[in-house]
Amino acid sequence: MTSQDNRDLQQRIGQALGVLNSFDSEREIERRVDFLCKQMIESGQRGLVLGISGGVDSTVAGRLAQLAVERVREQGDKATFYAMRLPYGEQQDEKDARMAIDYIAPDRALATDIKPASDAMLEALEQSGLQFDDPGHRDFVHGNIKARQRMIAQYAVAGTNGALVVGTDQAAEAMMGFFTKYGDGACDLVPLAGLTKGQVRELGRALGAPSQLVEKVPTADLESLRPQLTDEEALGVSYEEIDTFLMGGEVSEQAYRTIVSTYERTEHKRRLPRSPLD
Numbered sequence: 001m002t003s004q005d006n007r008d009l010q011q012r013i014g015q016a017l018g019v020l021n022s023f024d025s026e027r028e029i030e031r032r033v034d035f036l037c038k039q040m041i042e043s044g045q046r047g048l049v050l051g052i053s054g055g056v057d058s059t060v061a062g063r064l065a066q067l068a069v070e071r072v073r074e075q076g077d078k079a080t081f082y083a084m085r086l087p088y089g090e091q092q093d094e095k096d097a098r099m100a101i102d103y104i105a106p107d108r109a110l111a112t113d114i115k116p117a118s119d120a121m122l123e124a125l126e127q128s129g130l131q132f133d134d135p136g137h138r139d140f141v142h143g144n145i146k147a148r149q150r151m152i153a154q155y156a157v158a159g160t161n162g163a164l165v166v167g168t169d170q171a172a173e174a175m176m177g178f179f180t181k182y183g184d185g186a187c188d189l190v191p192l193a194g195l196t197k198g199q200v201r202e203l204g205r206a207l208g209a210p211s212q213l214v215e216k217v218p219t220a221d222l223e224s225l226r227p228q229l230t231d232e233e234a235l236g237v238s239y240e241e242i243d244t245f246l247m248g249g250e251v252s253e254q255a256y257r258t259i260v261s262t263y264e265r266t267e268h269k270r271r272l273p274r275s276p277l278d
């Protein structure tokens with residue numbers, strides 16, 4: 001591949017993920033709140049649901065969701081935002097999660113411990129004969145069970161209240177397929193679509209979110225054997241490089257290779273399931 005081919009591919013990936021050519025925080029906040037309002041009205045649903053972890057993505061998406069339901073109510077319709085704390089037992093960064101809830105000021109805050117259900121599923125599978133290569137493998141699979149347990153909890157609240165589930169997928173995680181398929185990847189609406197990680201942080205700043213949350217190091221925090229494992233360590237590439245790539249800038253050869261191979265390997269996560277009718 002020539003370097004021109006490389007740049008063309010890089011541009012096509014950025015375009016496919018909806019990365020913006022120009023970015024203005026206030027405009028993007030307005031556009032995304034308006035999007036959430038329109039989706040509620042058009043669907044006839046009466047609210048939004050989102051898990052709040054204490055990370056920057058759910059802090060920003062949560063605040064957009066609260067602004068949206070308030071706007072729908074001002075227009076005379078019914079709308080409620082259900083913010084969900086979904087810790088796995090005791091969460092190490094619980095203080096950040098509480099700070100996020102205080103900042104978002106959601107209509108309703110529900111807390112559900114996903115540990116009993118996640119552990120029960122793993123145990124039942126093991127009792128039925130499922131075997132793992134080693135403790136790390138078991139812990140990784142358990143991590144995806146936790147992400148899907150959060151999905152179950154959010155859809156239960158959405159189904160009960162006639163509300164839509166909000167996801168926090170943005171361009172950086174979408175490109176790297178860095179989410180659990182049908183776990184945190186499952187949702188009805190993706191208000192952060194197309195944003196780089198840096199742009200999500202910029203929206204947080206413009207929305208007045210606490211700087212501790214805006215600047216927080218991203219973690220999926222799914223593996224009990226590696227608590228608070230940073231996304232960057234898991235991915236083998238920094239968000240700075242991911243964002244630079246998305247915006248068409250130059251990254252190291254190694255980062256380029258990691259990003260492109262991960263993007264290609266995770267293509268299935270950005271599509272509907274394949275069928276014989278494709």
Ligand SMILES: Nc1ncnc2c1ncn2[C@@H]1O[C@H](COP(=O)(O)OP(=O)(O)OC[C@H]2O[C@@H]([n+]3cccc(C(=O)O)c3)[C@H](O)[C@@H]2O)[C@@H](O)[C@H]1O
Nearest residue numbers: 144147173177178179180181184219220221222231234268
């Ligand atoms: N080409 C293909 N076409 C169709 N399906 C394909 C496929 N390749 C694999 N698959 C299937 O995909 C499934 C595996 O995908 P999945 O279950 O998602 O599992 P997987 O991608 O292995 O793991 C999820 C990753 O996302 C990370 N994560 C999860 C949740 C949140 C966050 C965060 O940032 O907060 C990060 C997590 O740390 C982990 O590294 C399997 O069923 C596999 O067979």
Ligand SMILES: Nc1ncnc2c1ncn2[C@@H]1O[C@H](COP(=O)(O)OP(=O)(O)OP(=O)(O)O)[C@@H](O)[C@H]1O
Nearest residue numbers: 051052053055056057058086087168184218219220
């Ligand atoms: N402990 C948790 N409690 C509630 N929701 C959670 C929890 N962990 C993950 N989630 C949900 O899963 C989503 C995906 O997690 P992810 O780590 O990508 O986002 P984040 O924690 O908001 O931000 P960051 O990626 O910067 O850590 C979160 O945005 C949130 O909606």
Ligand SMILES: [Mg+2]
Nearest residue numbers: 053055219220
């Ligand atoms: Mg997180």
